[in-house]
Amino acid sequence: MSRTIRDGAHIEVARSAARLFLKKGVADTSGDEIAEAAGISKRTLWRYFRTKESCVEPLFALTSQRFATRLGNWPLDISVERFLEINYDFSKMEKQELEDSALVVHLIAGLEEEPALLEPWFMSTRMTEELMAGVIASRLDLSLKDFEVRLCAATVAAAMRIIDETVSRAAVKYGQVPTLAEINDRLAQAIRRASTLPFCDPVTPRPR
Amino acid sequence: MSRTIRDGAHIEVARSAARLFLKKGVADTSGDEIAEAAGISKRTLWRYFRTKESCVEPLFALTSQRFATRLGNWPLDISVERFLEINYDFSKMEKQELEDSALVVHLIAGLEEEPALLEPWFMSTRMTEELMAGVIASRLDLSLKDFEVRLCAATVAAAMRIIDETVSRAAVKYGQVPTLAEINDRLAQAIRRASTLPFCDPVTPRPR
DNA sequence: TCGCTATTGGCACTTAGTGTCATTATTGTG
DNA sequence: CACAATAATGACACTAAGTGCCAATAGCGA
Structure with missing residues (x-):
């Protein structure tokens, strides 16, 4: 058209x-x-x-935000760890993906020295939070606006942000980028640790 | 001079x-x-x-950020609830305080319509997080840079932000501002709910 | 191929924000 | 109280970020 x-x-x-x-x-x-x-x-x-x-927001979107986007495909009847185990091909990344990863890792590692980039970084975390709220609300059959859903989404997204920041700083400091599998594993752990609601395990759909 | x-x-x-x-x-x-x-x-x-x-950052500093600042005075040997109970005079606020509260409540309630104010709001949350990291590190005798401290501070600060947002939206919607006691109570609960470390209860200083 | 529609670039313009310097106000000391 | 030192302030010129407008261009489907 x-x-x-x-x-x-x-x-x-x-x-x-x-x-x-x-x-x-x-x-x-x-x-x-x-x-x-x-x-x-x-x-x-x-x-x-x-x-x-x-x-740089499109690059920040490749972090825990992308992970949260993928959780949108998570079936109700399996745990978060199982979902990742089944669904993620951790084979070698494309060259472009590697370059993007390096760029975003360096951006995140350098946030303390570049406070001007905190705004787009927080906008990314905010999007992660919205996405997680959708996942949580859907799994627990609650409203997106429910206080408990918002609280849980916020703590989970914050934890995911800390993982991204920690991993990026370590990668730059030690000169090696962790594998996608390792990062996903840590993100899954973070989700469990920070959850204020029981959404990480299989849930039974409620009759409507 | x-x-x-x-x-x-x-x-x-x-x-x-x-x-x-x-x-x-x-x-x-x-x-x-x-x-x-x-x-x-x-x-x-x-x-x-x-x-x-x-x-508007000085106004946002009057929210959970101020609460976190006060937690800097929290003795090791009492719980968070006890500290608040002992230390906070919930008597009537000054006229200027009331006006400031109304301003900040309206700013926060309107964030969805004014995304431009998200940056200062997130900067306030970030400061809350730094303050909470100090409190947690001090109580548990850990380093400020410890991953677990950072994780816990992030989840707690995120939870406090959600309380501020929820309370502000409700205040504007229902036309009444909750008391300082009520807000403090909810913030204390949020801290417990979101904690990934056991810092809310009395802790025993470690021998040095 | 053609018509429709959205994208693009060029340019004028406004506003946010910075550098510079003289003036002013605060502070401490004698 | 007077004075010296110092930082804050305001005026103004300027730059860069960002917006409005409009003609030209390119993508898309029939």
């Missing part, structure tokens, strides 16, 4: 932005430079992203 | 900013307007605050 934004357009800008931020810092990277590096006009850059800092 | 910034200067700007944000929205409030309402120059406004949105 009509023209659409090219697949991958946003993530490509995010990669350019991330490289520049890591190389020269956020403050010393201009919107002009990001647009040029990404091969788009400045006007389009500001259409794609609300602020300079939020240019 | 030399001139200092007047006590209350920041909170007064925050009040002006909050009133304007609530009245006309963040986007339609200019830095000029905030500075004028606060009786300072624009140059000084930008000395006081890093961004327009962060002008």
Whole structure:
């Protein structure tokens, strides 16, 4: 029917932005430079992203946020560990995935030195929280707005954020990126640890 | 020896900013307007605050963040509930405190409609988390950087944030502000619920 | 191929925010 | 009280982030 934004357009800008931020810092990277590096006009850059800092949001979305998105496919009748065991092919990542992982790990590890990036990072955590609220509400047949659901989603998302931060800092410090399996394992543990509701195990659907 | 910034200067700007944000929205409030309402120059406004949105941070600091600050005075040998019971005079608030509470409640209740204020709100939660990490590390004689401390502080701070949000939305919806006692009670409960470490009860100092 | 629709880029513009410097106000000391 | 030292303040020029507008362009389906 009509023209659409090219697949991958946003993530490509995010990669350019991330490289520049890591190389020269956020403050010393201009919107002009990001647009040029990404091969788009400045006007389009500001259409794609609300602020300079939020240019890296697509990369932050590859963290626990993506994990939470996948939990949207979690059947009611198995535990979180079992779901991950069955569903995740931990075979070798593509080259592009490796590069994206390295970029996001370095961004997260450097958050203390770049507080300007805390906003997009928190926006990512907030999305994780919304996604987890959906998962929890669905499994326990509760409303998305239920206080207990919101509380549980918040503690779980916070725990997942700490895992991401801890793993990223260690990766940069020790020069090695943990495997996807290891990260998923830690995230699953974090979910159990931080849960204020019993949603990690198989649940029986309630008759309607 | 030399001139200092007047006590209350920041909170007064925050009040002006909050009133304007609530009245006309963040986007339609200019830095000029905030500075004028606060009786300072624009140059000084930008000395006081890093961004327009962060002008309300002093008000957000009056929430669970302040509660966490007070927990810094919590003796090792009593539980969190006991500490609050002994230490908090829930007598009538001053007029200014009431006004500040109303402002911050309305800001928090309106966060869904004003995503621009999420950044200062998250910065407040982050400070709460740092404060709680200090409390937890101190009570359990662990390092501030310990993973378990960080995890526990993150889940607790997230839970406290949810309480603040829930209470604020209810207050605006039902037109009544809960008492300070009620809020403190809920925050204490949230701390217990979300804790991944046993720091809420009396602890025995370890011999050094 | 064509019509429709959304995307894009160029450009003018506004606002948020920074650098600079002279002026002003606070503070401590004699 | 006077004075010196110091930091805060305001005015102004400026830059960069971000917005509005409109013509040109490109993608999509029939």
